[in-house]
Amino acid sequence: MVAITQGDPTPGSNLRDVSDLDPASDPRNEPAAPAIPGQVPAVAAGQPHAAVPVVAHHDVIDDAIETPVFVTEKLSVSYGSSPAVLDVSLRVPEKQITAFIGPSGCGKSTIIRCFNRMNDLIPAARVDGMVRYHGVDLYGGDIDSVQVRKRIGMVFQKPNPFPKSIYDNIAFGPKVLGMKGSMDQIVEQALRRASLWDDVKDRLKDNAFGMSGGQQQRLCIARALATNPDVLLMDEPCSALDPISTGRIEDLMHELKETVSIVIVTHNMQQAARVSDRTAFFIVDMGSSEEARIGRLVEYGPTDRIFTNPHDIRTEEYVSGKFG
Numbered sequence: 001m002v003a004i005t006q007g008d009p010t011p012g013s014n015l016r017d018v019s020d021l022d023p024a025s026d027p028r029n030e031p032a033a034p035a036i037p038g039q040v041p042a043v044a045a046g047q048p049h050a051a052v053p054v055v056a057h058h059d060v061i062d063d064a065i066e067t068p069v070f071v072t073e074k075l076s077v078s079y080g081s082s083p084a085v086l087d088v089s090l091r092v093p094e095k096q097i098t099a100f101i102g103p104s105g106c107g108k109s110t111i112i113r114c115f116n117r118m119n120d121l122i123p124a125a126r127v128d129g130m131v132r133y134h135g136v137d138l139y140g141g142d143i144d145s146v147q148v149r150k151r152i153g154m155v156f157q158k159p160n161p162f163p164k165s166i167y168d169n170i171a172f173g174p175k176v177l178g179m180k181g182s183m184d185q186i187v188e189q190a191l192r193r194a195s196l197w198d199d200v201k202d203r204l205k206d207n208a209f210g211m212s213g214g215q216q217q218r219l220c221i222a223r224a225l226a227t228n229p230d231v232l233l234m235d236e237p238c239s240a241l242d243p244i245s246t247g248r249i250e251d252l253m254h255e256l257k258e259t260v261s262i263v264i265v266t267h268n269m270q271q272a273a274r275v276s277d278r279t280a281f282f283i284v285d286m287g288s289s290e291e292a293r294i295g296r297l298v299e300y301g302p303t304d305r306i307f308t309n310p311h312d313i314r315t316e317e318y319v320s321g322k323f324g
Contacts, residue, residue: 069094069231069261070115075129077110077119085110085295087129090280097253097262099272099303102282102318107295108265111282112233114138115263116152117145133231150177153224157236159216161208161223166200169208169219173227186226194222195252214245221252225260232256234264238271250275269319272303279306281315 070092077084085107092098100108110119117138119125131138138148150173162169170187179186187204191197196218200211208219217237224232234253238246253262253275266272272279280300284293299306299315310316317323 065091065093067094068092069134070263071130071132071135072111072114073130073132075111075114075127075131077107077114078126078128079122080124082292083294085282086285088297090297090300092261092263093278094261095257095259096277097257097264097275099276099279100263100265100282101267101269101272101279102295102298103284103323104267105293105295106282106284108282109235110295112235112263112265115231115233116149116154118149118154120145150227151229152231152233153227153229154233154235155217155220155224155237158240159213159220161211161216161219164208165205166208166211166219167204169223170226173223177227179227190222190226193225193256194218195248195255196222212245214241214248217241217245217249218252221249225256229260231261231263234262236265236267239267246271269307273307276303279303281306281310281312281318283314283318 068091071090073089075088076086088107088111100112102108113119114127114131115133115138119127127139133148133152137143162172164172167187170190171183174183174186188197188201191200196215199215200206200219208216211219217240221232221237238249241249250271253264256262264272264276278301281298282295283298285296299310299312301311306315307319310319
């Protein structure tokens with residue numbers, strides 16, 4: 001069972017008192033390590049983590065987003081006693097595409113999994129802070145996580161069709177949830193929304209494993225759409241696909257955002273620039289050791305500004321390819 005708490009630990013609560021140390025041995029007087037592009041400077045071993053990076057807060061907590069689908073406040077996720085990502089506060093707009101970019105291990109996928117409570121399935125995970133979905137606390141005691149995942153669908157990095165027919169893959173979710181109406185119509189509508197109907201309408205009873213990789217990923221998108229979600233989370237959905245299949249998925253995303261809010265995690269900066277309306281850049285804070293990898297949000301704003309006129313030098317270095 002995942003422990004969900006709403007309070008935030010007090011920063012620096014376990015710092016050592018170094019006021020009576022000899023100046024030569026005071027860790028605060030140690031010379032700073034050489035700067036590494038895009039990395040928060042390392043700190044003394046007695047400190048829990050480095051200082052919070054400077055963030056353009058007027059972009060992160062953007063009051064111009066009048067109808068956010070998600071609002072997070074100091075969202076942090078830990079696995080056991082090790083923090084994975086700290087203090088993420090942002091507003092995700094409705095009926096737009098929001099991209100999360102950053103180097104591996106910076107917490108992009110961890111944060112996106114908070115939006116439909118997938119981290120609940122990891123016994124060691126602990127979520128602190130606040131996640132609101134249309135103003136409702138997703139981690140409130142009266143919230144049914146199954147209903148959350150009905151409204152907030154997810155597509156993963158690699159296509160993962162069920163070992164069933166194409167038809168049964170799409171019908172599985174609606175049947176489990178007891179959705180009313182013609183199942184044939186539900187399946188057809190989902191496949192049409194995923195731009196897959198014309199490819200498979202004559203072989204709906206064929207095993208889904210016989211489809212190409214790009215078709216399997218669109219099948220997984222159709223399966224997520226079959227329950228009529230309000231939000232679609234996409235965790236690197238094109239990383240295992242060829243350029244043609246990737247282009248079809250991106251075209252599909254543009255079509256879907258008319259009715260569905262989309263959050264995508266991607267390592268492909270060109271893809272983020274092509275498909276997203278807003279982009280959040282995360283970074284890895286190495287803390288005091290190589291093992292203490294902590295993800296942090298550095299900058300968030302309109303995609304065109306993030307890629308052409310970022311406020312933080314680390315964002316500029318990442319999007320220009322100097323590191324990552």
